[in-house]
Amino acid sequence: MPGVGPKSAQRLALHILRATQEDVDRLAAAMHEVKEKVSFCRTCFNLAEGMLCPVCSDPGRDATVVCVVEEVKDLAALERTAEYKGQYHVLGGCISPLDGVGPEDLRVRELLERVGRDGVHEVILATSPTVEGEATAMYVSGLLRPLGMRVTRIASGLPVGGDLDYADEVTLGRALEGRREV
Amino acid sequence: MIELLRVHDLRNYHDAEFRPAPGITTVVGDNGSGKSSLLESIGLFATLSSPRAPSLKVVVREGCEEGGARLETTDGAQLGVFVRNGRTVLRIGSSPAQARDFLGRSKCVLFTPEDLDLVRGEPALRRRAIDDLLVQLRPRYRSMRSDFERALRQRNAALRDQRSTEAALYGEPLAIAAAQILESRRDVVERLGPLGAELYTDLAERGSLELAYTDTSDSHGVTGDELVARLTGLYAQTLHTDLERGRTSIGPHRDDLEITLDGREARYYASRGEQRSAALAFRLAELRLLPGAALLLDDVLSELDPERRRRVFDVTQSEQTIITATDLDVIPAAAKIEATWSVVDGKLREAS
Numbered sequence: 396m397p398g399v400g401p402k403s404a405q406r407l408a409l410h411i412l413r414a415t416q417e418d419v420d421r422l423a424a425a426m427h428e429v430k431e432k433v434s435f436c437r438t439c440f441n442l443a444e445g446m447l448c449p450v451c452s453d454p455g456r457d458a459t460v461v462c463v464v465e466e467v468k469d470l471a472a473l474e475r476t477a478e479y480k481g482q483y484h485v486l487g488g489c490i491s492p493l494d495g496v497g498p499e500d501l502r503v504r505e506l507l508e509r510v511g512r513d514g515v516h517e518v519i520l521a522t523s524p525t526v527e528g529e530a531t532a533m534y535v536s537g538l539l540r541p542l543g544m545r546v547t548r549i550a551s552g553l554p555v556g557g558d559l560d561y562a563d564e565v566t567l568g569r570a571l572e573g574r575r576e577v
Numbered sequence: 578m579i580e581l582l583r584v585h586d587l588r589n590y591h592d593a594e595f596r597p598a599p600g601i602t603t604v605v606g607d608n609g610s611g612k613s614s615l616l617e618s619i620g621l622f623a624t625l626s627s628p629r630a631p632s633l634k635v636v637v638r639e640g641c642e643e644g645g646a647r648l649e650t651t652d653g654a655q656l657g658v659f660v661r662n663g664r665t666v667l668r669i670g671s672s673p674a675q676a677r678d679f680l681g682r683s684k685c686v687l688f689t690p691e692d693l694d695l696v697r698g699e700p701a702l703r704r705r706a707i708d709d710l711l712v713q714l715r716p717r718y719r720s721m722r723s724d725f726e727r728a729l730r731q732r733n734a735a736l737r738d739q740r741s742t743e744a745a746l747y748g749e750p751l752a753i754a755a756a757q758i759l760e761s762r763r764d765v766v767e768r769l770g771p772l773g774a775e776l777y778t779d780l781a782e783r784g785s786l787e788l789a790y791t792d793t794s795d796s797h798g799v800t801g802d803e804l805v806a807r808l809t810g811l812y813a814q815t816l817h818t819d820l821e822r823g824r825t826s827i828g829p830h831r832d833d834l835e836i837t838l839d840g841r842e843a844r845y846y847a848s849r850g851e852q853r854s855a856a857l858a859f860r861l862a863e864l865r866l867l868p869g870a871a872l873l874l875d876d877v878l879s880e881l882d883p884e885r886r887r888r889v890f891d892v893t894q895s896e897q898t899i900i901t902a903t904d905l906d907v908i909p910a911a912a913k914i915e916a917t918w919s920v921v922d923g924k925l926r927e928a929s
Contacts, residue, residue: 492743493730526728529750564717565717
């Protein structure tokens with residue numbers, strides 16, 4: 396189990412032993428149900444109950460804009476903002492030779508097929524601002540740009556509600572680089 | 578300046594308190610008593626690394642889960658560095674802190690017997706000396722360096738596995754990170770150069786000392802986006818040969834600091850004594866770039882002849898200086914010592 400060390404594992408095991416039979420049955424049933432009902436969206440590879448995820452099956456979402464993220468959890472974070480009205484594409488990770496992950500292990504081919512097929516105007520690259528995230532964004536943009544659509548990268552900068560003098564140098568430096576006209 | 582240092586379960590210390598004077602403080606003890614460890618613990622606050630160990634795991638006292646130190650500066654900052662299960666935990670006051678906020682609050686220049694090999698030793702020693710200085714000068718440098726190391730490891734992994742697409746892909750991220758490292762190092766060596774030359778003369782050596790950054794990418798004078806473009810081009814050009822070698826042949830990880838005396842490479846032509854003075858001049862020049870930094874001299878005076886020892890004190894008289902020695906005899910009579918401490922088996926005591 397990711398994120399669970401030996402101590403947490405022991406605590407969880409003891410909790411299950413102490414729980415009522417009914418609660419344990421409900422937990423087991425829930426796990427069973429997740430595995431049975433939840434799979435990946437055929438279009439964007441978000442989690443879905445059925446063929447399409449809630450985003451792709453929502454007619455109110457703009458299908459001409461696709462936001463590319465590394466993992467489902469990144470998609471969930473963007474959805475929480477309620478700012479974005481387009482669709483997504485989950486790559487399933489980032490290109491990392493150290494972990495043996497190459498472009499063929501990600502859903503890049505599916506992305507290219509999709510943007511060619513669905514008349515996408517803009518692709519927003521929202522991979523993490525890490526070395527691997529940037530490399531992956533470069534790779535994907537290199538494949539998309541010849542197809543003639545708008546390819547953008549999300550900005551990195553200052554957190555809202557924070558004081559400028561508390562911002563670290565890296566963030567502040569990037570915010571300066573990404574400044575815009577007002 | 579350091580007001581107070583408390584060491585907890587670090588190396589051979591269980592719980593010790595050290596209060597250095599504003600000027601010169603000496604710490605006297607036998608070999609293995611804990612003199613170097615005391616200076617090492619002060620160095621932790623400056624660079625978050627140990628000059629003696631690649632990982633901080635080993636600094637924790639044997640049998641303990643956690644070890645570390647707290648430091649109070651004369652301007653009231655309270656800093657803490659703790660190592661727990663191999664992880665470093667930082668504190669400013671009573672709140673957890675990030676390295677980028679922590680670095681630069683307690684600066685120091687540490688001169689150890691190993692530094693006497695700075696001139697003729699491996700290039701890695703000299704790169705490390707420059708990096709340790711930069712980490713203290715620019716808090717951002719540490720994350721720049723870890724980005725560079727990350728990109729380099731990714732490209733090398735791709736090269737080793739003969740995956741040319743990924744190796745080519747990591748060329749540009751590597752170039753971006755390498756350009757930042759290269760510019761920072763070139764800049765700091767340029768500033769160190771004249772100071773080092775001046776101090777070398779002050780240390781009563783004849784001849785003129787020069788420091789120059791030797792850059793494997795040969796990008797002298799190229800900066801900014803142009804430098805990134807140049808490096809990106811180089812990584813593309815060398816992709817084929819690098820794939821054969823299975824590693825990245827060009828970049829800051831292969832650069833060096835060239836130290837010359839009267840235009841000749843000091844590591845081949847200078848005498849042992851001149852090499853030591855050059856190393857010392859280099860460290861003392863760092864001190865000039867780090868206002869308010871403490872100078873830590875770890876058992877090096879015994880390695881210098883009496884004339885050079887005397888000169889060291891002439892050039893460093895105004896700084897907070899902590900000197901360790903096995904014997905007070907090595908300290909020149911003219912030196913103004915404000916506090917004397919002794920250490921026996923991890924126990925520190927101020928001599929009255």
